Amino acid sequence: MKYYSLHHQSPLVDFRTATITGQAPDGGLYFPESIPKFSAGFLHELRSLSKATVAFNVMRPYVGSTIAEADLQRICAEAVDFEFPLVPVAAEVSALELFHGPTLAFKDVGARFMSRCLGYFAQRGDTPPVTVLVATSGDTGGAVASGFLGVPGVEVVILYPSGKVSPVQEQQLTTLGQNITALEVAGTFDDCQALVKQAFLDSELAQKRFLTSANSINVARWLPQQLYYCFAMQQWPVGAPAPVVSVPSGNFGNLCAGLLAQASGLPLGHFIAACNANEPVPVYLRTGTFTPRPAVPTFSNAMDVGNPSNFVRILELFDNDLNKLRAALSADTVTDADTVAAIRQVWERDDYLLDPHGAVAYTALRRYQAQHPGSAGLILATAHPVKFPDVVEPILGRAIELPAVVQALQGRAKRSVSLAVNYEDLKAYLM
Ligand SMILES: *Cc1c(COP(=O)(O)O)cnc(C)c1O
Numbered sequence: 001m002k003y004y005s006l007h008h009q010s011p012l013v014d015f016r017t018a019t020i021t022g023q024a025p026d027g028g029l030y031f032p033e034s035i036p037k038f039s040a041g042f043l044h045e046l047r048s049l050s051k052a053t054v055a056f057n058v059m060r061p062y063v064g065s066t067i068a069e070a071d072l073q074r075i076c077a078e079a080v081d082f083e084f085p086l087v088p089v090a091a092e093v094s095a096l097e098l099f100h101g102p103t104l105a106f107k108d109v110g111a112r113f114m115s116r117c118l119g120y121f122a123q124r125g126d127t128p129p130v131t132v133l134v135a136t137s138g139d140t141g142g143a144v145a146s147g148f149l150g151v152p153g154v155e156v157v158i159l160y161p162s163g164k165v166s167p168v169q170e171q172q173l174t175t176l177g178q179n180i181t182a183l184e185v186a187g188t189f190d191d192c193q194a195l196v197k198q199a200f201l202d203s204e205l206a207q208k209r210f211l212t213s214a215n216s217i218n219v220a221r222w223l224p225q226q227l228y229y230c231f232a233m234q235q236w237p238v239g240a241p242a243p244v245v246s247v248p249s250g251n252f253g254n255l256c257a258g259l260l261a262q263a264s265g266l267p268l269g270h271f272i273a274a275c276n277a278n279e280p281v282p283v284y285l286r287t288g289t290f291t292p293r294p295a296v297p298t299f300s301n302a303m304d305v306g307n308p309s310n311f312v313r314i315l316e317l318f319d320n321d322l323n324k325l326r327a328a329l330s331a332d333t334v335t336d337a338d339t340v341a342a343i344r345q346v347w348e349r350d351d352y353l354l355d356p357h358g359a360v361a362y363t364a365l366r367r368y369q370a371q372h373p374g375s376a377g378l379i380l381a382t383a384h385p386v387k388f389p390d391v392v393e394p395i396l397g398r399a400i401e402l403p404a405v406v407q408a409l410q411g412r413a414k415r416s417v418s419l420a421v422n423y424e425d426l427k428a429y430l431m
Helices: 015-021 040-048 051-066 069-079 107-123 139-148 167-174 189-200 203-208 219-235 253-263 280-287 311-317 322-328 336-350 356-371 389-396 423-430
Strands: 003-005 030-032 086-090 093-097 130-135 154-161 180-185 210-212 244-248 271-275 329-333 377-381 417-419
Touching: 015 051, 015 107, 015 219, 040 219, 051 069, 051 107, 051 219, 069 107, 086 219, 086 336, 093 219, 093 356, 107 130, 107 139, 107 154, 107 219, 130 139, 130 189, 139 154, 139 167, 139 180, 154 167, 154 189, 167 180, 180 189, 189 423, 203 210, 203 423, 219 253, 244 253, 244 356, 253 271, 253 311, 271 280, 271 356, 280 311, 280 322, 280 329, 322 329, 329 356, 336 356, 336 389, 356 377, 417 423
Parallel strands: 093 377, 130 154, 130 210, 154 180, 180 417, 244 271, 244 377, 271 329
Antiparallel strands: 003 030, 086 093
16 A cells, blocks of 8 residues: 655655654645455454454555564554443434543554554664654543553653643653653643644754654554444444444544545445534535634533644545535534533433533534434544543532543652743753
């Protein structure tokens, strides 16, 4: 498999180069040259296959010969080594719970897969030692820190805004040690992001350190997200019509991966892009005009993205044809008030606790079903509610129990390096 740049000004590359560099030299995102089709046998046997086998089958064509078969098998098995249950929530709605990984975030799968691929390339001497530099508003940093912990040849530097991530998220970032360093920035997430962007453009720094990023523009983080949809279909009732799939979306990597799995032949139904007040995609589907905007803060803060980077990949998948896209994908905007109302209603009536991101997906699915009666659907539950105590605990009326992976972090010493919002200080640190 080769990958081309969506800006069409860079050479084709293999999976290895796409993973190591993240983005094409012309600034474009990489996109696979062809879309592999799942075999009839694979689809027929899907329910009886192990998660590791599903993962290997889906990822093999994308990785090609850049990783030896036995190593890719191990990488796949480790990336999906936890549960992905499809849980009934209410009539005609199930939740695919993606928050049972080590950091309770659906980003764990992509981060674990990418880290092991980079570790493989680094160990074989295919790349100089790599520094993964990433800014986080919360979830990405924890998943990346946990995914890359102890991976030889890879150092991880995470910038996070001091006082603006939740206590659980901060513990996930700052207590691991080893090859993970947390830089606690006296500023906002946007400041962190700006510092990281400047570092990637610094040619003097590039002489010293091989920098790469670990967000979903990287194919090794983006592509494994197809697996969630395969795991959902392993559990979807036999013989039932294809599910409507509602995806809480920020940078649109997850949704784009679902559309990719569908294009490969996975029998999924209509897709819904469930958005919070950050709504350039719903506006685009309504009007045909795409206008990025500065992000506005909401309760579903992992989706506070004003210019979703993966949306260009969705357009590419649909040949930039708005009508084709509209036939496959709807989009909806859900306010914070509606998010809270959904969490309360589902908790009180159905005894299921949604997190704010899942609640956005739930609300968008319910509105779609009101227009399309009889269409059973699923939501992707992307985060554990324990990460959002300020929103869910007032509804619950008590403190939410900490899962074991979070309890294990309690009492561990926090280690972070304080940083002013000053690029020269970051550069000095990295040099
Ligand atoms: C990152 C994230 C999202 C958004 O996923 P995208 O692939 O960026 O659209 C949704 N929910 C949670 C909890 C996340 O952490």
